[in-house]
Amino acid sequence: DAGVIQSPRHEVTEMGQEVTLRCKPISGHDYLFWYRQTMMRGLELLIYFNNNVPIDDSGMPEDRFSAKMPNASFSTLKIQPSEPRDSAVYFCASSSYRSSGNTIYFGEGSWLTVV
Amino acid sequence: GESVGLHLPTLSVQEGDNSIINCAYSNSASDYFIWYKQESGKGPQFIIDIRSNMDKRQGQRVTVLLNKTVKHLSLQIAATQPGDSAVYFCAENIGGKLIFGQGTELSVKP
Numbered sequence: 001d002a003g004v005i006q007s008p009r010h011e012v013t014e015m016g017q018e019v020t021l022r023c024k025p026i027s028g029h030d031y032l033f034w035y036r037q038t039m040m041r042g043l044e045l046l047i048y049f050n051n052n053v054p055i056d057d058s059g060m061p062e063d064r065f066s067a068k069m070p071n072a073s074f075s076t077l078k079i080q081p082s083e084p085r086d087s088a089v090y091f092c093a094s095s096s097y098r099s100s101g102n103t104i105y106f107g108e109g110s111w112l113t114v115v
Numbered sequence: 116g117e118s119v120g121l122h123l124p125t126l127s128v129q130e131g132d133n134s135i136i137n138c139a140y141s142n143s144a145s146d147y148f149i150w151y152k153q154e155s156g157k158g159p160q161f162i163i164d165i166r167s168n169m170d171k172r173q174g175q176r177v178t179v180l181l182n183k184t185v186k187h188l189s190l191q192i193a194a195t196q197p198g199d200s201a202v203y204f205c206a207e208n209i210g211g212k213l214i215f216g217q218g219t220e221l222s223v224k225p
Contacts (some may be wrong), residue, residue, distance in 0.1 A: 042215060042217050045214065048212065050211070104160045105161065106160070
């Protein structure tokens with residue numbers, strides 16, 4: 001299996017621009033998670049989906065952040081408008097209780113810099 | 116609450132020695148715990164897990180110990196190697212939601 005695939009790997013954008021991060025979970029996994037990692041706050045869960053339905057978005061920092069999962073093989077995390085404090089590494093992860101227990105597998109991350 | 120924290124932010128060990136990384140958790144309802152390793156520029160990688168009905172689990176060179184009485188988790192790495200240098204995170208799973216601790220950076224001296 002190719003694992004969780006994220007794109008872009010790196011993005012530098014100007015403040016105020018829209019940023020879209022993409023994720024392809026491991027085939028057959030029914031849970032998808034978006035995490036954000038910064039030095040100050042560590043790994044924070046932003047939102048997670050089960051069977052394409054958002055279950056818990058309490059970690060989404062504010063209305064500028066939105067996430068969608070239109071089908072089982074694709075999800076996006078959008079920031080509009082972006083701000084310098086959004087600079088972080090954004091990880092997508094997926095899991096399936098049936099095939100992996102509760103183990104969550106992470107992608108390589110999208111490194112976002114907002115200037 | 117759901118916070119998970121680590122006692123030590125950094126740990127430096129000599130190659131060949133054993134490493135012990137500690138973690139405290141606060142939610143007694145947590146039923147599943149995982150240790151992840153994160154190398155520079157990469158995503159967290161699963162190392163080993165343990166369910167709350169166990170107090171010890173062993174893998175290849177790694178052992179996880181769970182003490183539910185004091186809500187403490189530890190990761191032991193035997194014969195630490197330079198390739199073990201990374202940041203290690205403990206995480207607790209509550210209803211499918213994985214909450215991470217701060218992380219401990221392990222540095223292995225040759």
